[in-house]
Amino acid sequence: MRVDQEIKRGTFFVFISKYSNILIGLVINSILARFLSPNEYGIVGVVTVFITFFSILGDIGVGTAIVQNRNLTGKDISDIFKINILLSTCLGLAFFLLSYGIAWFYESDIYIRIGQLLAISVFFSSMSGVPRSLLMRDKSFKLLGAIEITSNITTGLLVVFLAMKGNSYYSIVWRSILSSMMTFTLCLYFSRLRLVQGFGFGGFRKIARYSGFQFAFNFINYFSRNLDNILIGKFMGNQNLGIYSQSYQLMMYPVANLTHVITPVLHPVLARFVDQPKIIFEEYLKVVNILAMLGIPISVFVFFSSSEIVYLVLGSKWMAVAPVLQIFGASIWLQMVNSSGGAIFQSMGRTDKLFKMGILSTFTTVSATLLGILYFQSLTYTALCISLAIVLNFTIVYYVLISRILNSSFTRFLKVIAKHMKMAAALIVLLYLVQVFVNFKQDNANLIYVFVIKAAVLGITFLAFHYEMVMGMVQKVFTNVSARIRS
Template sequence: MKNKIFSGFFWKFNEQISSQLVTFIISIVLARILTPKDYGIVALINVFISLADVFVTSGFGSALIQKKDADDVDFSTIFYISEIFSIVVYMFLFFIAPYIADFYNNTDLTVIVRVLALKLPLSAFNAIQQAYVSKKMLFKKIFISTTVSSIISGIVGIIVAYLGYGIWALVVQYILNTIIISIALFVQLDWHPQLKFSWSSGKPLLSYGWKIVATSFIGTFFNQLRTLLLGKMYTPAELAFYNRGQKFPELVSQNIDGTISTVLFPAISEFNDDLSKVKSMIRRSLRISTFIIMPIMFGMAATSKPIILILLTDKWISSVPYMQYLCIAGAFGTISNTNMQAISAIGRSDVLLKLELVKKPLYLILLLIGLRISVLAVAYTMLIYTICSTVMNMSPNRKLLNYKFKEQVSDILPALSLSLIMFLVVDSLTLLNLPMMIIFIIQIVVGIVIYVFLAIIFKLEAWNYLLSTVLKR
């Protein structure tokens, strides 16, 4: 299993890095062609697309992964259920599109919503493909598919933007990316939808999956509620600055934390009847994920101004403070994700749902407070919420896995302490009277040297483990 996890992490990480790197480069090119208003409008539409996407991509795939002996009948059954859901959800969005346009006082949104929502049935199919990949830990197969789809869809998006079609460049890019990756996986994978359906097989999967769907929907709804309210109360450009500041920490979260979560979930599910083994795997994962992600997030917070100016030009300078707050929030997000993967893997989707129901009133209160002040205040209150929700997500595993709060803090504290020290040093380097590119390079080098040096001096277990594992490979 250790070999499978390492191999899975290697290929999933490469897939994430390659696709996100391509997407990142494409987004920089598009950001130079398109306006903040274009991105703001797409962000408004994605509020509804993301909510709809939950019903077709969340829960059911996780149920297939969590079930030890899931077979072709299970996969085909869930495929048909997901596709039916996706068509129903698409029709709903099709009919409410004019009301969405009226809400934002922009009649052009009607056709954009209807076209962009076409990706939902494709996403439903792709979600089952992704579940099969995770279940069999065939992450190598998805590496080329994702990279190729990102490149082709990105190039087409740039061409459409260059031709002057504005917001449609983003719409075409999103839909084409889903189409290409689904086709590529269809060619590579052994599993294809079959004319098989079993309600007796589907019922227990739905019993587990609907709680994951509900949990994801609640989380997505409140996250998108932030965008919806920001778009209503402030200008599309201000919303775009917030979203652009959020993109950089999201990039790290999707590449590293997303990779760890994707590989960890099916691995833990193999041992979900041995709770002591699950605890051991979670402790190791938490130490390693915080050791990797925390310095990157705190480092990005310290270098946010050079990053924005060098990559996006000074027209996006207003994104800097948003990026700083949201990077720090992202540093704590990995703790929540690791704990939630453990809860999900042992089959306690009910606990995840209860957690969301408890956390979201706090989220709403903090969001409303931030909205009454400013867009920047929203970023600050989201940082507060992330820290609070992290503590809440750590709580259930004290009983479920006997993973005490004190143990979790001891596993997190080394990486957090070293990251804070590194942050203070790197942030102070912005005072140097040098060209921005030179400052940025110095910050990166100094940050890496300080963090690795402290890890060696204090003999961090995560550093020694990673170093020995890499050297063996």
């Protein structure tokens, strides 16, 4: 099977999974936002930051190393998983004890009970790393998608039921616990991972260097991604943290669920071309073209439609999220492209360079975060500072990746993105005119009306610029359906 066909096939299954999860997530989040307050979201958001950190500690870079290294034996995998079991146990106990420290730092005993319950989630989340990576290495994207959908539907129904029964933020806590348990159980079963008698460090030594740099990158990247939540919770309160986390989550929907349709496929498929950077570059340009084609119009749309999006998804009591989402929205396309770069560093076996780029990105992002929170003391200025840091990081990281790692043309890379700016300019003008002449009042009924108009403008503009591509895809679908009917 050709490389592009492998990527397309894997992307199709990830696409189905991700977009099913988008729909499920939006429905669940919309329901929860009507039962829980920004303060309740902020309380759980504080502990979630630390869970993310422990997830990094639990993986220690082993997941991507298993995907990259094709020479690991069954005994090697068994030994690595045994190390993972010991590490997961230690991390679960450590998080249990950390709950007292979190309560002390945020001056509230409420975090003790929450943290101790979520220690269960930390344990199972860490345990799922090895079996999940085995499924990724085998390119079992369809199966992984089914696992994610099953977990999200089951836990989504649970969290809605608990929220309706008045369980407040504990409904989110129990969703996290059940989700991690289900994911681990299903991944372990389908990966057919078997424990072999005996124990040794031979398997871990084979991946130590690769996984070490990957872990180091994940470690520092955690602080650049989560310091904002930690500091906002400490210095600006749970109310502001709830508003900020919801704006960030809404912004990340297209980033995570469009980018991650493609990027999970890249590393498993391109890893075998580690000695052929030109092939990786050519295939990656196709990916960048798709991400820019989708991400740029979405960025413009979110910037001009933040109020409508917040009202429709979260409800009227969350309208303070809109100004922050508007600023983050402008950087969506950059983050979509940027989040795919790690898979290329990994495919080239250059997690060492990925780590160095992570140090640089962490420095700029943390500096921007501190400036926004401690100096400006404003959520909107914090979002603006972080967005400017994203632009700087994107420029530097991709120059290094394209010019130094892949030994290819950085100018050609930029041209792939630049060709979509004409559509962006047209969309900016059209949505601005809608904003001026249609959005004359901010009542609830008008927000829905304006959103429909803006969404129609987005769709028509996209179709106008990509008519041949869209019609080609439609024709291909009809041809396939007709062929199946005739057969």
